[in-house]
Amino acid sequence: MSVADTYERLFHAALRIRLVEERIIALYPSDKIQSPVHLSIGQEAVAVGACDALAARDLVFGTYRGHAFYLAKGGNMRAMFAELYGKATGCGGGKAGSMHLAAPEVGFMGASAVVASTIPHAVGSALAARHRKLDQVALAVFGDGATEQGVYHESLNFAALHRLPVVLLCENNGLAVHSPREARQAFGIAEHARGYGINVAVCEDGYDFMAVRAVLADAVSKVRTGEGPVLVECKTERYMEHVGVGEDYAAGYRSAEVAAEWKRRDPLCCEADLVARWTAEIAAEIDDAVAFAEASPWPSSDALLADVA
Amino acid sequence: MSVADTYERLFHAALRIRLVEERIIALYPSDKIQSPVHLSIGQEAVAVGACDALAARDLVFGTYRGHAFYLAKGGNMRAMFAELYGKATGCGGGKAGSMHLAAPEVGFMGASAVVASTIPHAVGSALAARHRKLDQVALAVFGDGATEQGVYHESLNFAALHRLPVVLLCENNGLAVHSPREARQAFGIAEHARGYGINVAVCEDGYDFMAVRAVLADAVSKVRTGEGPVLVECKTERYMEHVGVGEDYAAGYRSAEVAAEWKRRDPLCCEADLVARWTAEIAAEIDDAVAFAEASPWPSSDALLADVA
Amino acid sequence: MGVAHKLNDDLGAVCTYRDALHRSMHDAMTRDPNVVILGQGVDDHKGTFGSTLGLAEEFGAGRVMDTPLAEEGMTGIAVGAALNGLYPIQTHIRVDFALLAMNQIVNLAAKYRYMFGGRFEVPMLVRMIIGRSWGQGAQHSQSLQSMFAHVPGLLVLAPASADAILQTYPWIIEHHRGPVISLEHRLLYDVNFRVGAEAAATGDTPLGARVVRRGGAATVVATSIMVLEALRAADHLAQHAGIEIEVIDLNCVSHPDTRVIMESVERTGRLLVADTSWKAYGVCAEICRIVCERMPMALTAPVVTLGMAPAPCPTAKVLEDEFYPNLRRLTQELATLVLGREGRDVPLPDDASMADVYKRFKGPF
Amino acid sequence: MGVAHKLNDDLGAVCTYRDALHRSMHDAMTRDPNVVILGQGVDDHKGTFGSTLGLAEEFGAGRVMDTPLAEEGMTGIAVGAALNGLYPIQTHIRVDFALLAMNQIVNLAAKYRYMFGGRFEVPMLVRMIIGRSWGQGAQHSQSLQSMFAHVPGLLVLAPASADAILQTYPWIIEHHRGPVISLEHRLLYDVNFRVGAEAAATGDTPLGARVVRRGGAATVVATSIMVLEALRAADHLAQHAGIEIEVIDLNCVSHPDTRVIMESVERTGRLLVADTSWKAYGVCAEICRIVCERMPMALTAPVVTLGMAPAPCPTAKVLEDEFYPNLRRLTQELATLVLGREGRDVPLPDDASMADVYKRFKGPF
Numbered sequence A, B: 001m002s003v004a005d006t007y008e009r010l011f012h013a014a015l016r017i018r019l020v021e022e023r024i025i026a027l028y029p030s031d032k033i034q035s036p037v038h039l040s041i042g043q044e045a046v047a048v049g050a051c052d053a054l055a056a057r058d059l060v061f062g063t064y065r066g067h068a069f070y071l072a073k074g075g076n077m078r079a080m081f082a083e084l085y086g087k088a089t090g091c092g093g094g095k096a097g098s099m100h101l102a103a104p105e106v107g108f109m110g111a112s113a114v115v116a117s118t119i120p121h122a123v124g125s126a127l128a129a130r131h132r133k134l135d136q137v138a139l140a141v142f143g144d145g146a147t148e149q150g151v152y153h154e155s156l157n158f159a160a161l162h163r164l165p166v167v168l169l170c171e172n173n174g175l176a177v178h179s180p181r182e183a184r185q186a187f188g189i190a191e192h193a194r195g196y197g198i199n200v201a202v203c204e205d206g207y208d209f210m211a212v213r214a215v216l217a218d219a220v221s222k223v224r225t226g227e228g229p230v231l232v233e234c235k236t237e238r239y240m241e242h243v244g245v246g247e248d249y250a251a252g253y254r255s256a257e258v259a260a261e262w263k264r265r266d267p268l269c270c271e272a273d274l275v276a277r278w279t280a281e282i283a284a285e286i287d288d289a290v291a292f293a294e295a296s297p298w299p300s301s302d303a304l305l306a307d308v309a
Numbered sequence C, D: 001m002g003v004a005h006k007l008n009d010d011l012g013a014v015c016t017y018r019d020a021l022h023r024s025m026h027d028a029m030t031r032d033p034n035v036v037i038l039g040q041g042v043d044d045h046k047g048t049f050g051s052t053l054g055l056a057e058e059f060g061a062g063r064v065m066d067t068p069l070a071e072e073g074m075t076g077i078a079v080g081a082a083l084n085g086l087y088p089i090q091t092h093i094r095v096d097f098a099l100l101a102m103n104q105i106v107n108l109a110a111k112y113r114y115m116f117g118g119r120f121e122v123p124m125l126v127r128m129i130i131g132r133s134w135g136q137g138a139q140h141s142q143s144l145q146s147m148f149a150h151v152p153g154l155l156v157l158a159p160a161s162a163d164a165i166l167q168t169y170p171w172i173i174e175h176h177r178g179p180v181i182s183l184e185h186r187l188l189y190d191v192n193f194r195v196g197a198e199a200a201a202t203g204d205t206p207l208g209a210r211v212v213r214r215g216g217a218a219t220v221v222a223t224s225i226m227v228l229e230a231l232r233a234a235d236h237l238a239q240h241a242g243i244e245i246e247v248i249d250l251n252c253v254s255h256p257d258t259r260v261i262m263e264s265v266e267r268t269g270r271l272l273v274a275d276t277s278w279k280a281y282g283v284c285a286e287i288c289r290i291v292c293e294r295m296p297m298a299l300t301a302p303v304v305t306l307g308m309a310p311a312p313c314p315t316a317k318v319l320e321d322e323f324y325p326n327l328r329r330l331t332q333e334l335a336t337l338v339l340g341r342e343g344r345d346v347p348l349p350d351d352a353s354m355a356d357v358y359k360r361f362k363g364p365f
């Protein structure tokens, strides 16, 4: 496949995520989505580039900011909207909501709302993959804030010690809720990971899915051939507020200029022609998914006590 | 004070600790000490060198392997033996036992039997010292195994971020219970700490209290003048089994040769004349402390529910 | 004393739970320069749901410190700070995250004083917010008071009103020399309370239970937001069935006020326990233990217990509505407890959603 | 079925709790190549108090893995491994250290299945050893079953005998698709039991309670090592006072067998609960809830509860002896429960220290 084809495929995937989240913004005031949403708008390229570098059998372990990775890994859009609506047909039967999307059938292994808590899952899953000789890579995605948690250190150490087939992908948007990294971290994420003997790659242009894809493809191939874990740090930018569907540049905790600069380079913001080419088609898909969610039944009372233990 | 004087002072202090622990070994079969003991024999120089580099007002946060630091920081020997005997006159009134020695009056701020759990206490205490303008350094002592815990990462990050006056002192005896570092750690302790921008010093000759003292004196002075935390890694060797009073080279998890090599350089093993000079005097002090413990009353029943909350 | 005084000044004034929190934070900082607040985002423009807003500006970043994401480490740091003369107030915007700090809370903070024979003190307050509101799901809505209350050495509170906060927080920060865990309920933050209207706790400290409504037909022991529900249910039953229910706000979960509970249960013979958490090994169980060890023969009917369904919290609103015990169920259970089968005929409160009511709720105490 | 069969073969054979553990580990590893053991020192010459000895040699380091000191991380790694087809058995040589893993246990393992609408399963066994023995102190001796049992999604066991292990572990590892927490008691490891002698659990699974002694004078519900104490007390009272006590081994703490408990309590009217942990919010409280919600009127006397003193565990033996409920106190309390004041005249067991007795103890079941 040509570079141009790849570019278009990834652009389409990224645009699809953005339009889904823009639809969520539009729907949110109706209170039909009754759970907190953490939008990835601005960060789509990371999910799209990363998942494109994975094989279908590889596994992704996500976070509450999970729409982008769910879709990029191939999660069903109808099941996602139904989940946001709290419907029985949702990917979690309505029990999950936006923060706990999962699609095990395509290797999206769930998302946790406790920061950093799925990182060891990816490591453990890689341990199982090796044990079961699955030729499978696990990818943990997490934010910059997650690297402050003790379990991050524990996970890196174990993964490196046993040279497990896991990619540690940090979406570094420079913020944990409203706190800048300087208020939280004494270490550089990449340098720190090197301290474990972990291979490291940094992608400064996290808006550029092609760049992300290239870095990840290299990382995944190293991991797959048994070189041990790789940590990839992608610089990125979240355009919306931490949780919810608004913008909050006015709150003063970060700079609108930096965001504007980022947007000037973000293909989804610049390439009007490609956006125009696919918007209608994607909008129709979204319409269908939303209609599916609307038409779907609520979970039955039985569900309340089902699947507990 | 001359180097020779310092040497003798430290030798005396180290010998005192060794003789105390040898007495514990002798007493143990009598079942008068009814709690687990983790001996520091072989590691005394670290405690002695480190505490000598501290000011009296500085604070030490210890571990279950705490006899050496308790004594080196100036803890009362009678109160220690009484504590091991479970007596009311013990430093913890009999509630603490060997694993939880404390002597706040001389800045030994307690010891925990949960690995790594007092490291953040030292960091927090340094935060308080700065806040209260105390010109006081906090020292956290911990084993090599402790560096695997998540809280170690969290503590290093916070200490470095706020440039707190804390010394992080790792007694690296290469073992966690019976596990060698290679089975547990992918990182080098010193290199890893540098990843937080922490100043690091390594002392390869942990049997040599003068060397330890020199490294610590430098670290403490840097910390005191506001350069932020320093991590000191001291290589050392535990001669006895992990817990209990026996030797266990026969168990096969480590090499008796390495230990023998270490002992060949350990002043307490080589300098027969200095040992001979002070043994009787120290033995008398120990006799007195043991007699004190023997003669002391048991805690009263009231103590059971005292000081709970 | 000072507190009671102050409250009298405010008697009748309306104040939200959030305002009460903010005021107690502000007053503690003002009174003692060694009080510091440590928590994620405590200095941001949201200010811990408003409860720490503006404090960083007023008292400086050195006293109102944003922290890394490191619950275990930061709790240990707070313990260390407390050991060296500070009074740390730590915040968790969800109780759930405090599970990461269980070791420092249970193995260290709770035991430090006892373990060393009384030679150390760890005075500190850990504020944990119960995140319940729509769609918070399994990991952002738990109500874990029972786990903490099981552990000797911890004082565990579940303040149910602005008064409970204004009475207990200043007292604790000034007088209590050990670690305190307080579970604040997110849904109460916006509720208006009339200050000074609540019956004060009996006993020497403000920690005791509060009889917030008198009645002889049955005793309700409730915690946190369930106190509001119980009061609404009691009012409803008084109006529609002429039944007078006694409602006790437990307030301190770790040291339940057995005297107040037993006096009431022995009088009414009927007990309903309404807690915000799971029933098994929870407040529902503990209150049953209190009665069973003392005078189970005083009970004329089985005890009714209300708590979350025995499952993680589902996200979908329809399931969530069944997951949490609501006003209707509480009213129904109480009516049946008192009237037996005839209780089923008592008209129940209408459909207005609980959350809606809370937002407009003006507390009767 | 297979299990029952096997047990019959061994009927009457003597086996320690440790042997039962070792055998169940060995059998599980043999049966399923995806069973792995993860824990600190599982491959060393002590082998988790003997329970994993030799397994690394037999099954390889890839299946019996020593781990770093990283309880939270390793629990998360076990969860991830379980999500991807392994059956991890994780070990903690002290329950106390599992507090570091509370987030992974409570927020992740317990909720993973439910939170995603049943799309994942986390089959795993976490073995936690209650460290009680002399001088273990506040941080190495806790018995935290109640904290786990409070949380829906966890199956929590406190096996009291070799039979309990031989019956439950294989069944759980083969059939239960969720996380199991098992609290093994260190003092039981050396105790000899006659295999197959214990009454099997009633019900479809081996998880139910076991009536280990029949009697009509009072019901004792006991957990873990307190089952042995209760049996000794019951034997003593039968011999010295002609009183027949019924003893129930609770076995599964998270899903108590209410049928067996209520049947007994309704018959005897008298209940004593003996647990290894603190009473508040513990098993003592939970059993009281079970009775209170169903038939408190069946009680003819207040319930007696025995557990650790409400304090951290002190180290000194003299205090420790008062901290733990012992055979004498249990016997005394039972005698008084059944006979009232006259119970004080019943002769009590002699001074032999509990621990000594345990070491030589040959279980009656």
Ligand SMILES: Cc1ncc(C[n+]2csc(CCOP(=O)(O)OP(=O)(O)O)c2C)c(N)n1
Pocket (backbone or CB within 6 Å): A065, A113, A114, A115, A142, A143, A144, A145, A146, A147, A171, A173, A175, A176, A177, A242, C040, C069, C071, C097, C100
């Ligand atoms: C253990 C834990 N602590 C705190 C929180 C509250 N919280 C939710 S998201 C978040 C910030 C996380 O930042 P980062 O990891 O960089 O991810 P981002 O939101 O930027 O994608 C915080 C503090 C949480 N969910 N879990």
Ligand SMILES: Cc1ncc(C[n+]2csc(CCOP(=O)(O)OP(=O)(O)O)c2C)c(N)n1
Pocket (backbone or CB within 6 Å): B065, B113, B114, B115, B142, B143, B144, B145, B146, B147, B171, B173, B175, B176, B177, B242, D040, D069, D071, D097, D100
């Ligand atoms: C959190 C925790 N996990 C496990 C243990 C059991 N344990 C006690 S000491 C120890 C080894 C610690 O090794 P290290 O930190 O190097 O100290 P050393 O004993 O060598 O001085 C372990 C695993 C513990 N006490 N705490």
Ligand SMILES: [Mg+2]
Pocket (backbone or CB within 6 Å): A143, A144, A145, A171, A172, A173, A174, A175, A176, A177
């Ligand atoms: Mg971020």
Ligand SMILES: [Mg+2]
Pocket (backbone or CB within 6 Å): B143, B144, B145, B171, B172, B173, B174, B175, B176, B177
């Ligand atoms: Mg070591």
